[in-house]
Amino acid sequence: MAERVQQPPAKRLCCRPGYGSTCRQGQRAAGATCGGGGSGAGGSASTQGGSSKTQNPESLLDIAARKVAEKWPFQRVEERFERIPEPVQRRIVYWSFPRSEREICMYSSFNTGGGGGEEIGSSGESGDETRLPFRRGIALLESGCVDNVLQVGFHLSGTVREPATSSEPELVCNVSVSFDRCKITAVTCSCGNKDIFYCAHVVALSLYRVRKPEQVKLRLPISETLFQMNRDQLQKFVQYLITVHHTEVLPTAQKLADEILSQNSEINQVHGAPDPTAGASVDDENCWHLDEEQVQEQVKLFLSQGGYHGSGKQLNLLFSKVREMLKMRDSNGARMLTLITEQFMGDPRLALWRQQGTTMTDKYRQLWDELGSMALERSKTKETN
Numbered sequence: 001m002a003e004r005v006q007q008p009p010a011k012r013l014c015c016r017p018g019y020g021s022t023c024r025q026g027q028r029a030a031g032a033t034c035g036g037g038g039s040g041a042g043g044s045a046s047t048q049g050g051s052s053k054t055q056n057p058e059s060l061l062d063i064a065a066r067k068v069a070e071k072w073p074f075q076r077v078e079e080r081f082e083r084i085p086e087p088v089q090r091r092i093v094y095w096s097f098p099r100s101e102r103e104i105c106m107y108s109s110f111n112t113g114g115g116g117g118e119e120i121g122s123s124g125e126s127g128d129e130t131r132l133p134f135r136r137g138i139a140l141l142e143s144g145c146v147d148n149v150l151q152v153g154f155h156l157s158g159t160v161r162e163p164a165t166s167s168e169p170e171l172v173c174n175v176s177v178s179f180d181r182c183k184i185t186a187v188t189c190s191c192g193n194k195d196i197f198y199c200a201h202v203v204a205l206s207l208y209r210v211r212k213p214e215q216v217k218l219r220l221p222i223s224e225t226l227f228q229m230n231r232d233q234l235q236k237f238v239q240y241l242i243t244v245h246h247t248e249v250l251p252t253a254q255k256l257a258d259e260i261l262s263q264n265s266e267i268n269q270v271h272g273a274p275d276p277t278a279g280a281s282v283d284d285e286n287c288w289h290l291d292e293e294q295v296q297e298q299v300k301l302f303l304s305q306g307g308y309h310g311s312g313k314q315l316n317l318l319f320s321k322v323r324e325m326l327k328m329r330d331s332n333g334a335r336m337l338t339l340i341t342e343q344f345m346g347d348p349r350l351a352l353w354r355q356q357g358t359t360m361t362d363k364y365r366q367l368w369d370e371l372g373s374m375a376l377e378r379s380k381t382k383e384t385n
């Protein structure tokens with residue numbers, strides 16, 4: 001539960017306007033199987049190990065949902081159409097998760113030579129590479145350590161078990177991932193990972209969803225499910241929820257109850273309520289999750305080490321990551337370049353050297369040159385998102 005609290009707050013308020021409860025009931029009955037895509041082409045694949053793709057042509061619903069999921073923030077879909085049938089919502093939500101491992105690889109490993117990450121897939125590498133979060137994530141996935149995978153709307157959660165070693169006991173991590181238009185937009189993991197890269201557990205959970213989408217339980221955004229309940233069901237739902245997690249949620253539950261029952265409270269000034277599973281709002285930026293604070297912290301740390309203790313090498317690795325992102329036309333390339341440049345500009349030694357009239361060290365100058373050439377490259381490329 002503590003991890004859930006760290007989730008970025010949902011940006012938009014969901015109130016499901018314009019829906020009649022009668023048609024809701026009808027739709028529910030129609031799509032009642034509720035498994036990993038109980039309707040449409042995806043559903044049949046679940047029983048046949050996913051190889052049915054070549055036998056069955058894709059349904060029109062799936063083709064359309066795939067395109068919409070790629071390009072449209074979900075709020076726009078909701079605004080455009082007064083009523084979206086449940087099977088359609090399910091397929092849009094289904095197709096909204098990233099479908100390739102390429103970017104997940106880019107956000108969880110340094111480019112250790114080679115191309116854009118297409119050679120991924122086996123965990124048999126040796127040396128340092130096995131320690132990269134991406135490789136470790138694949139190893140965890142392939143050894144069956146991912147469990148309890150659940151997709152609720154635009155939110156994926158699961159547990160990843162890190163087996164015990166001779167020095168460390170077994171560790172079970174609660175992982176969750178938010179996504180929008182085929183990009184992972186937020187990640188949390190109870191391992192407390194502090195790094196520019198996604199941890200191995202986030203990788204393992206994400207790749208599970210990419211590789212076995214039909215095995216993942218899929219539900220509509222929670223606000224949608226709540227909308228289907230009547231008053232008695234809602235009461236039962238809340239009481240059970242509080243009972244299961246009473247030590248953690250009771251203070252919050254009481255605070256919310258007080259606010260809702262007080263007419264002048266802030267919560268009563270707006271219609272609807274946040275839903276962390278509801279997907280993107282119209283003006284949400286659509287880019288991959290990048291921990292900007294970590295980029296700043298790490299560059300600052302490497303600079304303070306003055307290019308010694310391998311920090312020069314680390315900075316060069318960061319530079320090559322920026323290059324890789326620019327090449328992939330990922331908007332985080334430019335963001336990362338800006339963040340790194342700001343840290344370089346803010347380096348206290350710069351002012352000191354100017355004051356003393358001394359020149360910077362060769363190593364340091366090389367890093368500056370590198371930064372300059374990247375800015376030049378950046379000005380020549382235009383990212384697509």
Ligand SMILES: [Zn+2]
Pocket residue numbers: 173189190191192193199200201202
């Ligand atoms: Zn983790």
